[in-house]
Amino acid sequence: MFKIRQKVKSIIFGTDTRAGKLFDEVLIVTIILSIITVLLDSVSIYNQNYGPYLYIAEWVFTILFSIEYILRAICIRKPLSYIFSFYGIVDFLSIIPTYLSLFFPGTQVLSVIRILRVLRIFRILKLVKYIGEANLLLYALISSKRKIFIFFFAVLNIVIVLGSLMYLIEGEKSGYTNIPISIYWAIVTMTTVGYGDIVPITPIGQIVSSLIMLLGYSMLAVPTGIISSELSSAIKHQKETISCLVCEADNLDISSKFCYKCGSVVEK
Numbered sequence: 001m002f003k004i005r006q007k008v009k010s011i012i013f014g015t016d017t018r019a020g021k022l023f024d025e026v027l028i029v030t031i032i033l034s035i036i037t038v039l040l041d042s043v044s045i046y047n048q049n050y051g052p053y054l055y056i057a058e059w060v061f062t063i064l065f066s067i068e069y070i071l072r073a074i075c076i077r078k079p080l081s082y083i084f085s086f087y088g089i090v091d092f093l094s095i096i097p098t099y100l101s102l103f104f105p106g107t108q109v110l111s112v113i114r115i116l117r118v119l120r121i122f123r124i125l126k127l128v129k130y131i132g133e134a135n136l137l138l139y140a141l142i143s144s145k146r147k148i149f150i151f152f153f154a155v156l157n158i159v160i161v162l163g164s165l166m167y168l169i170e171g172e173k174s175g176y177t178n179i180p181i182s183i184y185w186a187i188v189t190m191t192t193v194g195y196g197d198i199v200p201i202t203p204i205g206q207i208v209s210s211l212i213m214l215l216g217y218s219m220l221a222v223p224t225g226i227i228s229s230e231l232s233s234a235i236k237h238q239k240e241t242i243s244c245l246v247c248e249a250d251n252l253d254i255s256s257k258f259c260y261k262c263g264s265v266v267e268k
Helices: 002-012 018-041 044-074 079-083 086-103 107-124 127-143 145-170 179-190 203-219 221-236
Strands: none
Touching: 002 018, 002 044, 018 044, 044 079, 044 086, 079 086, 086 107, 127 145, 127 221, 145 179, 145 203, 145 221, 179 203, 203 221
């Protein structure tokens, strides 16, 4: 039984073995086909003409993914480490809507969550090696959250003041029917989106609008500078680590042979 589990594990998680590569290739194709099925099912003309076939395909993919989910859980030393990992949750969410549709009609539309399974392709293609860099960026974002919060709070105050000012200048005739609408316009203008649904007509309003646009361009650089500063600081204190391919546990020491979370052999 132990040998069977090890063999299954080497196929499912062993991306360097011949059987593992074949499994990954089949999994990629299956994921892509299942996503195409979900997309086509959301188009009314395809749903009307090929509904029964799409329904059968949906169940075929669900059963295949269910088998894969069960095998992934039972072939590692600590099944819960996979079940509650990021990919484990994604895999579970991708299969549960189809089963729920048996008891709650209409919940099959939640199968669109299956699109998240495309994230597994990044893992299969060994892009998991770049998780360290992603964690570094995440650390920089978390470290700069207070500064960014203060910045956005200041921006919020500015758009409230400028929006209220434009409400007084332009008035309802120009489309600024109330202060919330005027604040919405100020946000759209400051972020340089410019939908064009509301535009200033008076010369004074156009001058204020121009100042908001210039102010918007200047303020876009502020959060970038904050994050860049924190990222530079994080790089200086970075420690070389690796991640577990089984349970996605990060911050493993480069010399680790086994994952501290699931006990799997660490592939380097």
